[in-house]
Amino acid sequence: MTDLDLLAPNTERLSARIAELAGFHDSTFPGWSREVFSEPYRASRQWVREQMADAGLDVVIDAAGNIVGRLPGRRGGGPALVTGSHTDTVRQGGRFDGIVGVMAGIEVARRLRETGVQLEHDLVVVDFLGEEANDFGISCMGSRAIAGVLRPDHLDRTDGTGLRLGDALAGFGLDPDAALRQGWKSGDVHAYVELHVEQGPLLEQSGTAIGVVTAIAGIDRLLVHFAGLAGHAGTTPMADRRDALVSAAAAVLTVERVGCGAPVHGVATSGHIESSPGSMGVITDEARLWAEIRSVDRTWLHGARKQIVDEITAETRARGVDIDVDWLTDQDPVPTSGLVQDVIAQAADHLGDSWKAVPSGAGHDAAHLSRLGPMGMIFVPSVGGRSHCPEELTAAEDIARGAHVLASTLITLDRREEVRHA
Amino acid sequence: MTDLDLLAPNTERLSARIAELAGFHDSTFPGWSREVFSEPYRASRQWVREQMADAGLDVVIDAAGNIVGRLPGRRGGGPALVTGSHTDTVRQGGRFDGIVGVMAGIEVARRLRETGVQLEHDLVVVDFLGEEANDFGISCMGSRAIAGVLRPDHLDRTDGTGLRLGDALAGFGLDPDAALRQGWKSGDVHAYVELHVEQGPLLEQSGTAIGVVTAIAGIDRLLVHFAGLAGHAGTTPMADRRDALVSAAAAVLTVERVGCGAPVHGVATSGHIESSPGSMGVITDEARLWAEIRSVDRTWLHGARKQIVDEITAETRARGVDIDVDWLTDQDPVPTSGLVQDVIAQAADHLGDSWKAVPSGAGHDAAHLSRLGPMGMIFVPSVGGRSHCPEELTAAEDIARGAHVLASTLITLDRREEVRHA
Numbered sequence: 147m148t149d150l151d152l153l154a155p156n157t158e159r160l161s162a163r164i165a166e167l168a169g170f171h172d173s174t175f176p177g178w179s180r181e182v183f184s185e186p187y188r189a190s191r192q193w194v195r196e197q198m199a200d201a202g203l204d205v206v207i208d209a210a211g212n213i214v215g216r217l218p219g220r221r222g223g224g225p226a227l228v229t230g231s232h233t234d235t236v237r238q239g240g241r242f243d244g245i246v247g248v249m250a251g252i253e254v255a256r257r258l259r260e261t262g263v264q265l266e267h268d269l270v271v272v273d274f275l276g277e278e279a280n281d282f283g284i285s286c287m288g289s290r291a292i293a294g295v296l297r298p299d300h301l302d303r304t305d306g307t308g309l310r311l312g313d314a315l316a317g318f319g320l321d322p323d324a325a326l327r328q329g330w331k332s333g334d335v336h337a338y339v340e341l342h343v344e345q346g347p348l349l350e351q352s353g354t355a356i357g358v359v360t361a362i363a364g365i366d367r368l369l370v371h372f373a374g375l376a377g378h379a380g381t382t383p384m385a386d387r388r389d390a391l392v393s394a395a396a397a398v399l400t401v402e403r404v405g406c407g408a409p410v411h412g413v414a415t416s417g418h419i420e421s422s423p424g425s426m427g428v429i430t431d432e433a434r435l436w437a438e439i440r441s442v443d444r445t446w447l448h449g450a451r452k453q454i455v456d457e458i459t460a461e462t463r464a465r466g467v468d469i470d471v472d473w474l475t476d477q478d479p480v481p482t483s484g485l486v487q488d489v490i491a492q493a494a495d496h497l498g499d500s501w502k503a504v505p506s507g508a509g510h511d512a513a514h515l516s517r518l519g520p521m522g523m524i525f526v527p528s529v530g531g532r533s534h535c536p537e538e539l540t541a542a543e544d545i546a547r548g549a550h551v552l553a554s555t556l557i558t559l560d561r562r563e564e565v566r567h568a
Numbered sequence: 569m570t571d572l573d574l575l576a577p578n579t580e581r582l583s584a585r586i587a588e589l590a591g592f593h594d595s596t597f598p599g600w601s602r603e604v605f606s607e608p609y610r611a612s613r614q615w616v617r618e619q620m621a622d623a624g625l626d627v628v629i630d631a632a633g634n635i636v637g638r639l640p641g642r643r644g645g646g647p648a649l650v651t652g653s654h655t656d657t658v659r660q661g662g663r664f665d666g667i668v669g670v671m672a673g674i675e676v677a678r679r680l681r682e683t684g685v686q687l688e689h690d691l692v693v694v695d696f697l698g699e700e701a702n703d704f705g706i707s708c709m710g711s712r713a714i715a716g717v718l719r720p721d722h723l724d725r726t727d728g729t730g731l732r733l734g735d736a737l738a739g740f741g742l743d744p745d746a747a748l749r750q751g752w753k754s755g756d757v758h759a760y761v762e763l764h765v766e767q768g769p770l771l772e773q774s775g776t777a778i779g780v781v782t783a784i785a786g787i788d789r790l791l792v793h794f795a796g797l798a799g800h801a802g803t804t805p806m807a808d809r810r811d812a813l814v815s816a817a818a819a820v821l822t823v824e825r826v827g828c829g830a831p832v833h834g835v836a837t838s839g840h841i842e843s844s845p846g847s848m849g850v851i852t853d854e855a856r857l858w859a860e861i862r863s864v865d866r867t868w869l870h871g872a873r874k875q876i877v878d879e880i881t882a883e884t885r886a887r888g889v890d891i892d893v894d895w896l897t898d899q900d901p902v903p904t905s906g907l908v909q910d911v912i913a914q915a916a917d918h919l920g921d922s923w924k925a926v927p928s929g930a931g932h933d934a935a936h937l938s939r940l941g942p943m944g945m946i947f948v949p950s951v952g953g954r955s956h957c958p959e960e961l962t963a964a965e966d967i968a969r970g971a972h973v974l975a976s977t978l979i980t981l982d983r984r985e986e987v988r989h990a
C-alpha cells in the first residue's frame with residue numbers, strides 16, 4: 147500500500163463535518179444562506195478555525211479574514227503546498243459549493259497526521275474570505291488579498307445600503323489597510339490545488355467521477371443602453387415606433403444565439419432588462435440590458451464581443467433606436483497548470499476513478515492563486531448540474547473520491563522539486 | 569351667413585384659455601403634470617368652473633367630481649346635446665390632450681351667447697373627472713359614473729400607497745357612494761360629440777385638418793408568466809437551459825410581429841418585463857411580461873389573441889419553460905354613430921376643411937358616453953403624432969378649426985328630432 151492509498155479520507159467524518167457546517171445558516175431564507183459578513187458566517191468561521199486546530203494545523207486569521215491553517219513540512223518553511231476554498235454561500239445557496247474544498251483540505255491534514263505521513267513542504271489549508279458575488283460587486287475578497295490584487299478602490303465600493311467594503315471589513319474585526327499590503331510572494335506557493343463541486347452537468351451526464359479542470363473561464367460583461375421614443379401605445383402606428391423594449395428583447399435573443407454558436411466552453415447570458423416608463427399604454431423609450439459572456443477561450447470571447455456588438459447595433463439602429471454598449475472585462479480566462487492537470491489525472495487513474503478534462507465556467511479563488519504558483523482544480527459531480535440553489539447536491543462518495551484524488555495530488559506534487567516550469 | 573359660420577370660435581381667446589389652464593401644473597416634473605387628485609388639478613378645477621360660469625353655463629359638480637355646465641335650450645329640459653372631455657393629464661404630459669375638448673365646449677357656449685343663437689336642446693359641457701390611466705388602474709372615472717358603469721369594486725382598488733379609490737374620492741371632497749348611483753338615463757343624451765387631439769400621426773402625415781372618428785379601439789391586455797429554471801450562468805451549457813428571460817424576450821418580438829401584421833388599426837405593445845433573480849451570473853427562472861393589443865376591429869383582436877397565445881406558448885415550451893397567459897379585456901371596441909360621423913364630415917365640407925375617417929387608438933370618455941346616446945368624435949392633428957409627453961402640440965388654428973366643426977356639428981344635431989335611429 148502506497149502513501150496514496152493510505153490517505154483515503156474518512157468518508158463518514160468528512161460528510162458529518164460538511165453537514166455540521168451547514169447548520170450555520172440564516173434560517174429566514176429557504177436553503178442555506180451564509181453570506182459574507184453575516185452572523186451565521188461569523189459563527190461558522192469560529193467552528194472552521196476549531197476544526198483546523200483539531201486537525202493539527204497552526205491557525206492564523208490574516209488581515210483580510212482568510213483562515214489559514216499550516217501543517218509544517220519536513221523542510222520547515224519555503225514554498226508551501228496550498229489547498230482550500232471558501233465557506234461563504236450565496237443567499238439561498240447550497241451546502242457544497244466551496245465548503246467541500248475547505249473540509250477536504252482539513253481531512254487531508256487529519257489523514258496525514260493519522261497515518262504519520264510527513265510532507266516535505268508545509269501544507270497550508272485556506273478558508274478564503276467572501277468568494278461569492280456580493281452587494282459590493284467584488285467576489286473572491288480573501289484570495290485577491292493573498293494574491294496582492296485587492297486595491298484601495300475595492301475598499302471604497304459600497305453595498306446597497308451605502309456601507310463601504312472597507313468599513314464592512316473593519317466591522318467584521320479585520321484590518322482593511324493591512325489587507326491591501328499582505329499579498330504573498332510568488333515563491334511562497336509550491337503549487338495550489340482546489341477541490342470543488344462542478345456546478346454544471348458535464349461529469350454527471352458522462353458518468354465521470356473526477357473533472358480535471360483545464361481553465362477557469364474569463365467573463366466579459368456588457369451593459370447596453372437603448373434610447374427610443376416614448377409614444378402612445380394606442381395611437382402610434384407600428385411602422386412609426388422606436389420601441390426600446392423591442393430592441394432590448396431582440397438583443398437578448400442575439401446574446402443567446404451567440405452563446406449557442408460557441409464552442410463547448412462558451413456561454414452567453416442576459417441577466418435582466420430595466421425599462422421605462424414601464425406603464426401600460428406607453429411605448430418604452432429607455433431600456434438597459436445587462437448580459438455576460440464566459441469562455442475559457444480568449445479568442446472566442448473577443449469574437450463573441452464583436453459579433454454581439456455588430457449584430458445588436460445593426461438591429462437596434464434598423465428600428466430607429468439609439469444604442470450605447472459598454473463592456474467590462476470582469477476576469478480574463480485563467481488556464482490551469484499542465485503539470486498539475488497531469489498529476490490529478492494520474493492520481494485518478496491510480497485510484498481507479500474515471501476522469502475527464504473539463505472547463506470551469508464559474509470563477510474560483512484558484513484563479514487568483516494562479517498568480518503565485520502552478521494552479522490546478524479537481525471537480526466532483528453536481529447532481530443535475532444544479533448549484534447556487536438549495537437543491538445543490540454532491541454524493542458523499544463522490545466527495546470522498548475527490549478528497550482522495552486531492553490528497554494523492556498533493557503528495558505527488560510534494561515530491562516534485564519544482565512544479566512551475568515542468 | 570348661416571349660424572354655422574357665425575359660430576366660428578375666437579381663436580385667440582381659445583388659445584389663451586388653453587395656455588392659462590396649462591399654468592396649473594406640478595412643476596416638480598418636466599412638462600405638464602396635472603394628475604387626478606393632485607393639488608394642481610384641484611386648483612385648476614376651480615378655474616374651469618369659473619370659466620363655465622363666465623360663459624353663461626349653470627355649473628354643478630356631481631358626486632363623481634364631473635364639472636357639468638348647462639346652457640338651457642328653448643325646450644327647457646329633455647335630452648341634452650353633450651360635449652366635453654377632461655382636464656387631468658398623465659404625469660409629464662402635455663397641454664392639449666383632453667383640455668382642447670373642454671375649452672372648445674366652453675368656447676361654443678360663449679359663441680352661442682355672443683351671437684344670440686339659441687339651441688332647441690340644452691347644451692351640456694362636461695369636464696369629466698380623471699380620464700387618464702392612474703395608479704388605481706381605472707381610467708375615465710367620471711364618464712364611467714355618468715354612464716352608470718362605475719362599480720363598488722372599482723372604489724376598493726388601491727394605488728401604490730394602499731389608498732382606496734373610494735377614500736381618494738372622499739378626500740377630494742366627493743361622495744363615492746352617491747357616485748355609484750348617479751348614472752344618467754339613456755334618454756338624457758340627444759347626442760354626445762367630443763373634440764380631441766388625434767395623439768397619432770395620421771392627420772398630419774396626410775395633411776388633413778379634421779379626423780372623423782369611426783370607432784374607439786378595444787384593448788385586450790395580457791400578462792404572461794414564464795417559469796424556467798435558475799442555474800449558474802457560467803456552468804450551465806446553453807443546450808441545458810430553461811431561461812425565462814429569453815422566452816419573455818422572444819414573446820416581445822412575437823407581440824410586435826402580430827401587431828405589424830395587423831390591418832391599419834391594430835397595434836400590439838409590450839409594456840415591460842419583470843424577471844428574477846435578476847443577478848449577474850444567474851439564469852433567470854421567473855419572468856413576467858405585460859403587453860396589450862388594440863384595434864377597432866373585434867375580429868382582428870380575437871385572431872391576434874389566439875395567434876399570440878399559440879406562438880408564444882409553442883416557442884416557450886420548446887425552450888422547456890412553463891408558461892401561463894392571462895387575458896383581460898380592458899375595453900371592447902366602440903363604434904361611433906354613423907349619423908354623427910356624417911354630420912361631422914358635412915360640417916367640415918361646409919367650412920372648407922379637409923377631413924378623413926380615422927380610428928381612435930386611444931380610449932376616451934366618449935366610449936362610456938356612447939351607452940347613453942349617439943356618440944361621435946372630432947380629431948385635430950397632433951404635431952409628429954406625439955402625445956402624453958411635454959412635446960405634445962396642436963396648432964392654434966387647427967384647434968380653432970376643430971372647435972368650429974364641433975359647433976357646426978352640435979347645431980346640425982340640435983335640429984334633428986331624433987339622432988339615435990337615423
